[in-house]
Amino acid sequence: MTNSNPSSRYPLSSVSETHSLHCGYVTLVGRPNAGKSTLFNTLLGQRLSIVTAKPQTTRDRILGILTRPDSQLIFLDTPGLLEPQYKLHESMEHQIQTAVRQADVVLLLIDATRPRDRLQLVQAFLAANTRPLVTVLNKIDLVDTGRVAGLRHLLSSELGLESILPVSALRGDNLDELLSRLITLMPSGPRLYPDDMIAEQPERFFVAELIREAAFNNLENELPYALGVTLDEFREGTDKTYIAAVLHVERQSQKGIVIGRKGVRLREIGIQARREIEAMLERPVYLDLWVKVRRDWRRRQRDLSEFGYHG
Ligand SMILES: Nc1nc2c(ncn2[C@@H]2O[C@H](COP(=O)(O)OP(=O)(O)OP(=O)(O)O)[C@@H](O)[C@H]2O)c(=O)[nH]1
Ligand SMILES: [Mg+2]
Known part of the structure; x- marks a missing residue:
């Protein structure tokens, strides 16, 4: 992964090249668990955004850059659309709004296995949206081909959505067609990021996210949602990178x-997270995990800011 300096954001193409280039921002929006982060990763060919089977995995706006000879698409993955219950949710909603304001195109994902999932939230989003829209019906690998026409009809009558593209983010079905549609909607102009740049957020951010992903996968019920991760140390050693991270929970009981019993669960989280972090950093890692209580952090603006969630 390249984590170059964001200040290198200036037109990088020559004037003659610029005419034929299509460059801009595509913001992925949809209900939690619709498959936004999966689609984001598949389109980028890189596992940048964490994915779990649980809803509300993504909490931040995550930027990923796809540079092709004819285009540069800058994808923004976002948290799922929901009704805020915590300050954390308000910060997530703010991330969605900021990402949508940046968008040249909004890419709306509907989960084909749950097409009616909180339709009124999607309706409200669409009513307020002023950006060009592309809609995909995701997880098409999980539904019978015969059901697609019915789903299209449902989305047309309930949401006024037409020309919906059925895709499978997981298998990659129809993604070439999706990319073509997105590119035609992009403004002509120069590339906004260097050709070899994939991500903008620093490595530390992705490390904390991979720890959160491992924790999400090993915890049940409310616990994944009550957990925030910060890094205390990130130090390059001669043969290993030393990382110390804190898993913050809201209560002593958590x-x-x-x-876990005899530390088994934390050890398992550590093993899984370290494997993923080493794959990303492409070097050996020593991962030190700590658990601390930060009472009701999801409700407190100061804690949210400290954990990197911006309001
Ligand atoms: N079968 C199938 N599963 C999918 C597909 N896309 C995503 N999934 C699964 O759906 C679950 C949720 O995927 P995510 O990509 O985390 O969904 P999200 O929209 O980013 O969810 P939040 O971050 O919670 O808003 C994971 O278990 C994925 O593996 C798909 O095309 N087919
Ligand atoms: Mg996500």
């Missing part, structure tokens, strides 16, 4: 669960 701390015991995250650690």
Whole structure:
């Protein structure tokens, strides 16, 4: 992964090249669990955004750059559309709004296995949206081909959506067609990022996210949602990168669960996270995980800011 300096954001193409280039921002929007991060990763050919089977995995706006000879698409993955219950949710909603304001095209994902999932939230989003829209019906690999026409009809009558493209983010079905549609909607202009740049957020951000992903996968019920991750140390050693991270929970009782009997659960989270972090950094890692209680952090603006969630 390249994590170059964002200040290198200036027109990089020559004037003659610029005419034929299509460059701009595509913001992925949809209900939690619709497959936004999966689609984002598949389109980029890189596992940048964390994915779990649980809803509300993504909490931030995540930027990924796809540079092709004819185009540069800058994808923004976002948290799922929901009704805010915590300050954390308000920060997630703010991330969606910021990403949508940046968008040249909004890419709306509907989960084909749950097409009616909180339709009124999607309706409200569409009513307020002023950006060009492309809609995909995702997880098409999980539904019978015969059902697609019915789903299209449903989305047309309930949401006024037409020309919906059925895709499978997981298998990659129809993604070439999706990319062609997106590119034709992009403004002509120069590339906005260097050709070899894939991500903008620093490595530290992705490391904390991979730890959160491993924790999400090993915890049940409310616990994944009550958990925030910060890095205390990130130090390059001669043969290993040393990373110390804190898993913050909201209550003392949750701390015991995250650690598990004889520390088994925390160890498992550490093993899984380290494997993924080493794959990303392409070097050996020593990962030190700690669990701390930060009472009700999801409701407190100061804690949210400290954990990197911006309001
Ligand atoms: N079968 C199938 N599963 C998919 C597909 N796309 C995503 N999934 C699964 O759906 C679940 C949720 O995927 P995510 O990509 O995390 O969904 P998201 O929209 O980013 O969810 P939030 O971050 O919670 O808003 C994961 O278990 C994915 O593997 C698909 O095309 N087919
Ligand atoms: Mg996501």
